[in-house]
Amino acid sequence: MAGAQCFPEPEDSVADNKRGNTMTTNSEFKAWRVEERDGEYQGSEQTLSTADLSEGEVLIRVSHSSLNYKDALSASGNKGVTRSFPHTPGIDAAGEVVESATGAPAVGSQVIVTGYDLGMNTDGGFGEYIRVPAAWCVPMPSGWDAHTAMIYGTAGLTAGLCVGKLLKMGASPEQGKVAVSGSSGAVGSVAVELLANLGFDVVAISGKADHADSLKELGACEVVGRDALTEEKKPLLKPVFANAVDTVGGTPLAELLKQIQPGGSVSCCGLVAGPQLSTTVLPFILRGVNLLGVDSVEIPLADKQAVWEKFAGEWKCPKTEASARDIGRAELDEALKAFLKGASAGKIVLDHGR
Numbered sequence: 001m002a003g004a005q006c007f008p009e010p011e012d013s014v015a016d017n018k019r020g021n022t023m024t025t026n027s028e029f030k031a032w033r034v035e036e037r038d039g040e041y042q043g044s045e046q047t048l049s050t051a052d053l054s055e056g057e058v059l060i061r062v063s064h065s066s067l068n069y070k071d072a073l074s075a076s077g078n079k080g081v082t083r084s085f086p087h088t089p090g091i092d093a094a095g096e097v098v099e100s101a102t103g104a105p106a107v108g109s110q111v112i113v114t115g116y117d118l119g120m121n122t123d124g125g126f127g128e129y130i131r132v133p134a135a136w137c138v139p140m141p142s143g144w145d146a147h148t149a150m151i152y153g154t155a156g157l158t159a160g161l162c163v164g165k166l167l168k169m170g171a172s173p174e175q176g177k178v179a180v181s182g183s184s185g186a187v188g189s190v191a192v193e194l195l196a197n198l199g200f201d202v203v204a205i206s207g208k209a210d211h212a213d214s215l216k217e218l219g220a221c222e223v224v225g226r227d228a229l230t231e232e233k234k235p236l237l238k239p240v241f242a243n244a245v246d247t248v249g250g251t252p253l254a255e256l257l258k259q260i261q262p263g264g265s266v267s268c269c270g271l272v273a274g275p276q277l278s279t280t281v282l283p284f285i286l287r288g289v290n291l292l293g294v295d296s297v298e299i300p301l302a303d304k305q306a307v308w309e310k311f312a313g314e315w316k317c318p319k320t321e322a323s324a325r326d327i328g329r330a331e332l333d334e335a336l337k338a339f340l341k342g343a344s345a346g347k348i349v350l351d352h353g354r
């Protein structure tokens, strides 16, 4: 499951206090809970007890969560994401540790939890409390807070992992343009800003003509419609992109692969346009194109922590931070439905204090 321990062991002299051996908290809290009624899935605010949460070493008072496409799938009853209901979605959470059976993370510390089983079959960040294994908790980077972390959320983490893989393959601005598909979405928009901040000429591919200006503000040098990636019969096309981040999968990814320069790479993380990939081997064997898979969920905790530390430092995306939208639990239903229609844009933070 999770990888390396990311917290320093507490010193013996403080360990007993920090270990918070009194796992007795039984607090009521609010959660946006999804229930199944006659095959329909409906979310609403409910009052739960921390005693009802799943087992785990760490109880966290969640101040903020972040909205992701996967949350919309969970909230709409997708059994590939969440097997049984009632359920509290929210694959992201950030907040304060209030009980810790292991002492690391320490009571009172701020942590980020994303992925693993959170919000899938473990109650997630759309509730004011979560209980999770210590091995899922990343310490909050210094100078950061829960709200900032949740502006990025799993989507930002994934964008960072996609860009990190391209860089590891040797991608550089001098090689040429880098394309981002699904560019107005949660992952795509962070990828656009991050790549632009790193000096790349970013071509944002988007189905939302009315978002061209905001994508340019994020740093895209060009915005093109999704028709740039509609199905063509030819197995290879003019190689116009040096590298790419693909957040949509399906036919657009197959078409993108045909347009990558020799030796270029495509980071692939999403499936909003479909999980199937119908391609030939020609981009791979004639142009040496690399298709790089990106998973943000089950990777070792230390790999997640490394990306969080970068976003809190050299990878900071000020425009994404400034343009994120905060919502309360009452607005979740509408915001999640927009994801399923492909109509969501930018980053949305759930603030439990609203």
Ligand SMILES: NC(=O)c1ccc[n+]([C@@H]2O[C@H](COP(=O)([O-])OP(=O)(O)OC[C@H]3O[C@@H](n4cnc5c(N)ncnc54)[C@H](OP(=O)(O)O)[C@@H]3O)[C@@H](O)[C@H]2O)c1
Pocket (backbone or CB within 6 Å): 067, 068, 069, 070, 154, 155, 158, 181, 182, 183, 184, 185, 186, 187, 188, 205, 206, 207, 208, 226, 247, 248, 252, 268, 269, 270, 271, 272, 273, 294, 295, 296, 297, 339, 341, 342, 343, 344, 345, 346
């Ligand atoms: N691998 C991982 O660990 C990981 C982590 C996070 C997310 N993901 C996946 O990454 C994908 C994007 O997530 P997200 O949170 O960014 O979702 P999102 O906010 O809904 O963004 C997806 C974007 O894709 C475009 N799009 C939507 N439907 C499309 C279609 N049918 N054909 C082509 N483009 C379409 C839209 O952008 P435009 O209108 O600008 O084209 C939309 O805004 C999802 O499949 C999600 O499950 C994977």
